[in-house]
Each structure stands twice: as C-alpha cells, then as structure tokens.
Amino acid sequence: MNEQDTFPDQPILAxxxxxxxxxxxxxTQVADRVREAVARFVTAGHHVVLASGRSLVGVLPVARELGLVDGWVVASNGAVTARLDSRVPRGYELEDVQNFDPGRVVHAARAAHPGLQIAAERVGWGYDVTHLFPPGQLNGAQQIVxxxxxxxxxxTRLVFRGPDAGRLVGSVRSVGLTAVPVEPDWLDVTAPGLSKATALEKVRANLxxxxxxxxxxxDGENDLEMLRWAARGVAMGHAPATVRAASDTVTGTLDEHGAATALDEVHMAGLPQ
Structure with missing residues (x-):
C-alpha cells in the first residue's frame, strides 16, 4: 500500500x-490471470463480491471457478443476495430475496406486444417461460407456462425478449418497477428501487x-449505479462511453484481462483519498 492510502490496514470490498x-x-470460464488476481486479493484479507445480472444459478459456477467458497454474491441485478458457505450442503444461504408481483406488467406487455417472450425467475432453479429461450440465454432450467x-x-426478475422489448422501459418504470435495458431486444425487470448498488451497500454494511x-x-449499463456507489468505479476498456463516463478510471478490455489489472493495482497501491 502506498502512503496516500488513508486506511491501509482496513479491508477493501471489490x-x-x-x-x-x-x-x-x-x-463460466475465467482467464488464469483473472483467477490469480482474485486469489491474491482475497489472500491479502480483502473481499470479492460477484455482482451480476445473471440469476443465482448462473453466478455460483463462476464463484466456484474463482475459488470463492465463502463470502457473498449479488445476482439478478440486486434482487438476490446470497452468502457463500462451504459448510452447508448446497454451498450457499439466501440472505436477501426481493420479490414483486409481475401480473400487471406481464399482461400489459403481452397485450401491447403479443409476440414478446417472457421469463420469470425461480431462484436457485431457473425460469418459468412463455416460450423456450435459446440455449445459453437464461441460466438454469426452463419450464413453459x-x-x-x-x-x-x-x-425476483422478469425478462422481456423481442424486437419491441426496449419500448417497454417507460411503461415498466411508470408502475414503479425497475427496468434495465440489457440489449435493444432484452429488458430486465425487478422490484422498485433495486440495483446492484442497493444490494452491495447491504453487503458492505454487513461486512x-x-x-x-x-x-x-x-462494463454495462446495469453497472452504472454500482460504479457510482463505489469509492472507485472502474470501467472495462470496451465499455460504452456512458459507462466509462460514470467511472473514476478505465482499465483494459476483457481480452486484456482488465479486471485483473485493476484488482492488482488496488491491492498494491490501495485506494488513495
């Protein structure tokens, strides 16, 4: 740690x-360089918390890939928080699950756009879907309903998929729900006032x-609140301009293992004030 770090002996949450x-x-494959940087960070006494738009069943394999068997993960853009625990049979305990009633928005969206595909998350299992989504687009199993x-x-989470999905942002937000446009044809919907940042703040306080x-x-639009929440927000080098503008610094791209570079910089130099 350098002399600029005001609290060099206090743990950092990444x-x-x-x-x-x-x-x-x-x-779920993570480059060796990233895995090694995460291991160095944790061994130094710091905390690594995965915070993803993926559902919990999509986050857990990445945690295992990184060797994270005890700690915390945030899934579904902040709707699900789990505590990793190597002592329990399934390897985790649900800490916070934010549900909402999807009925009104589901029927309104389908009435306006009859061809829309809809998925509703079932935590720890997969999704109920109106039509099967292509392989790899949803984590876990799918059941047609x-x-x-x-x-x-x-x-905890709805997914709207189709050419008109992006047009639903305003109507979803007008009823108080959180709408996160992932792609032009993909919209995530969660309970009011949720983001990765709201879940991470609870984890930070708990730790x-x-x-x-x-x-x-x-690197994405769903990271904006998280990047602003952190004392240091780091955008990946390939991130859109809006994401880079919301960050304090920019690291390398995914191909350049930018996350590893950023973690090592924080590990070695600390967080200067």
Whole structure:
C-alpha cells in the first residue's frame, strides 16, 4: 500500500461484474490471470463480491471457478443476495430475496406486444417461460407456462425478449418497477428501487467495510449505479462511453484481462483519498 492510502490496514470490498468483465456472456470460464488476481486479493484479507445480472444459478459456477467458497454474491441485478458457505450442503444461504408481483406488467406487455417472450425467475432453479429461450440465454432450467400462470407467481426478475422489448422501459418504470435495458431486444425487470448498488451497500454494511474502501469493476449499463456507489468505479476498456463516463478510471478490455489489472493495482497501491 502506498502512503496516500488513508486506511491501509482496513479491508477493501471489490464488487465484480461477470459478463464482459470476468467472462464472456453465457460462459463460466475465467482467464488464469483473472483467477490469480482474485486469489491474491482475497489472500491479502480483502473481499470479492460477484455482482451480476445473471440469476443465482448462473453466478455460483463462476464463484466456484474463482475459488470463492465463502463470502457473498449479488445476482439478478440486486434482487438476490446470497452468502457463500462451504459448510452447508448446497454451498450457499439466501440472505436477501426481493420479490414483486409481475401480473400487471406481464399482461400489459403481452397485450401491447403479443409476440414478446417472457421469463420469470425461480431462484436457485431457473425460469418459468412463455416460450423456450435459446440455449445459453437464461441460466438454469426452463419450464413453459401460460401467461396467466406466469403472472400469478411472485418473482425476483422478469425478462422481456423481442424486437419491441426496449419500448417497454417507460411503461415498466411508470408502475414503479425497475427496468434495465440489457440489449435493444432484452429488458430486465425487478422490484422498485433495486440495483446492484442497493444490494452491495447491504453487503458492505454487513461486512463492516468502510464506504471509502470499496471498488467496483464493470462494463454495462446495469453497472452504472454500482460504479457510482463505489469509492472507485472502474470501467472495462470496451465499455460504452456512458459507462466509462460514470467511472473514476478505465482499465483494459476483457481480452486484456482488465479486471485483473485493476484488482492488482488496488491491492498494491490501495485506494488513495
């Protein structure tokens, strides 16, 4: 740690996005350089928290790939927080699950756009879907259900997929729900007021980490709140201009193992004030 670091003996919490930051979308493979940087960071006494738009069943394999068997993960853009625990049979305990009633928005969206594909998350298992999604697009299993059935069950996350999905942002937000446009044809919907940042703040408080000892690394629109929340927000080199503008610094691309570079810099130089 350098002399600029005000609290060199206090642990740092590093919040890491997955897709585009640690791994390619829909994969669990992490480069050796990234895995080694995470190991050095944790061995030094710091905390690594995966914070992803993926559902929990998509986050857990990446945690195992990184050797993270005890700690915390944030899934579904902040709707699900789990505590990793190597002592329990399934390897984790659910800490915070934010459900909402999807009925109103599901029926309104389908009425306006009849061809829309809809998925509703079932935590730890997969999704109820109106039509099967292509392999790799959703984490976990899929079960086809009717729109009525899907709208009756509370959920942590809805996915709208189709050419008109992006047009639903305004109507979803108008009823108080959180709408996160992932792609022009893909919209994530979660409970009101949620983001990766809201979940990470609870994790930070639980761990007793100082607000000034936080760093976040990401590359997407769903990382904006997280990057602003952290004492140091780091955008991946390939991130869109809006994401880079919201960050304090920019690291290398995924191919350049930018997340590893950023973690090593924080590990070696600390978080100067």
């Amino acid at each position: 919040a890491l996005d997955i897709d585009g930051t640690l791994a390619l979308p829909s994969t 009717s729109v009525d059935h899907l709208g009756e069950r509370s959920t 007793g980490v100082l607000p000034t000892r936080t760093v976040a690394i990401g």
